[in-house]
Amino acid sequence: xxxxxxxxxxxxKTRGQHVTLRCSPISGHKSVSWYQQVLGQGPQxxxxxxxxxxxxxxxxxxxxxxxxxxxxxxxxxxxxxxxGDSALYLCASSLVSVGxxxxxxxxPGTRLTVT
Amino acid sequence: SQQGEEDPQALSIQxxxxxxxxxxxxxxxxNLQWYRQNSxxxxxxxxxxxxxxxxxxxxxxxxxxxxxxxxSSLLITASRAADTASYFCAPGGxxxxxxxxxxxxxxxxx
Numbered sequence: 485x486x487x488x489x490x491x492x493x494x495x496x497k498t499r500g501q502h503v504t505l506r507c508s509p510i511s512g513h514k515s516v517s518w519y520q521q522v523l524g525q526g527p528q529x530x531x532x533x534x535x536x537x538x539x540x541x542x543x544x545x546x547x548x549x550x551x552x553x554x555x556x557x558x559x560x561x562x563x564x565x566x567x568g569d570s571a572l573y574l575c576a577s578s579l580v581s582v583g584x585x586x587x588x589x590x591x592p593g594t595r596l597t598v599t
Numbered sequence: 600s601q602q603g604e605e606d607p608q609a610l611s612i613q614x615x616x617x618x619x620x621x622x623x624x625x626x627x628x629x630n631l632q633w634y635r636q637n638s639x640x641x642x643x644x645x646x647x648x649x650x651x652x653x654x655x656x657x658x659x660x661x662x663x664x665x666x667x668x669x670x671s672s673l674l675i676t677a678s679r680a681a682d683t684a685s686y687f688c689a690p691g692g693x694x695x696x697x698x699x700x701x702x703x704x705x706x707x708x709x
Contacts, residue, residue: 488641517696526687526699527642540696574641588697589631590641 486510488577488591490585496597497565505560505594509577514560515539517588518550527574533558534580562596571599602698603631603671603688607688611706618675620703630691631664631671636702642687643675672696678707 489508497503509516515534519527532540533552547563556577562569572595576588603622612618622631630649634642648655648664648671655662661674675682685704689697 513605519699524701526701527697529696529698532696543698559645572639576642586691587644587647588642590634593639595639 485581488575488589490573490575490591490594492594493592494595494597498599499565499567501565502561502563503565503596505562505573505575506557507560507575507577507597508557509575510589513577513579514556515578515580515586516556517576517578518558518560519576520544520569521572521574521593522570523593530560547552552565565598567598570596572596602700603607603690604700605686605688605703607703608701609704609706611708612659614678614680614707614709616678616707618678618682618705618707620673620686620705622671622673622690622700624669624671624688624689624690628666628690631662632689632697633660633671633673634687634689636687636701637684645686647691661676675705678705680707680709683707684701 492589511563517532519532523526529542531550536552552558572593574593575591578586578588603624606621632647633645636642659676664671685702687699687702
């Protein structure tokens with residue numbers, strides 16, 4: 485089975501632009517989470533979706549939004565990019581999410597550079 | 600918060616030695632997970648230990664959990680250069696998301 489896939493691998497954007505990142509979970513996984521990891525730090529939780537509904541949101545501004553599609557793939561959108569949004573964006577999938585923390589399977593990430 | 604704090608922040612050892620990393624947390628948990636991240640890449644799940652377990656093994660990995668002290672440790676035995684990576688603990692509670700600390704950066708020298 486394929487693991488979690490993310491696209492694109494790398495992306496360079498200019499301040500003020502918009503970006504869309506995509507994630508396909510492991511087949512059968514219904515939960516997708518997004519994390520932002522800046523250099524030297526651990527991943528920071530952005531969103532979690534389960535069965536196409538938002539189940540959790542981290543401490544990120546409204547410029548960040550996400551959605552999950554009927555096939556459980558997900559998009560992360562970031563508007564009005566700032567230099568500080570430069571980071572590795574990680575997507576993770578898991579079988580379930582409601583109520584408890586389950587092991588998550590991470591994709592390779594999308595490296596976003598904002599200039 | 601459910602965030603784990605790893606200690607030490609950095610660890611450098613020779614190949615063949617054992618590496619021990621510690622994790623402390625502040626709230627009650629249902630489980631605790633350890634992940635590995637090779638430089639600039641995605642995280643890899645290593646092991647999940649439930650709150651009613653005290654020790655768990657997986658290959659060269661041994662994880663202990665002491666819920667009374669709110670701490671966990673990850674031991675890698677007979678380390679290899681390929682074990683060079685950052686290691687994160689993630690205490691799990693009633694939320695579905697994981698909260699990571701800054702990790703322990705392990706360097707294994709050949």
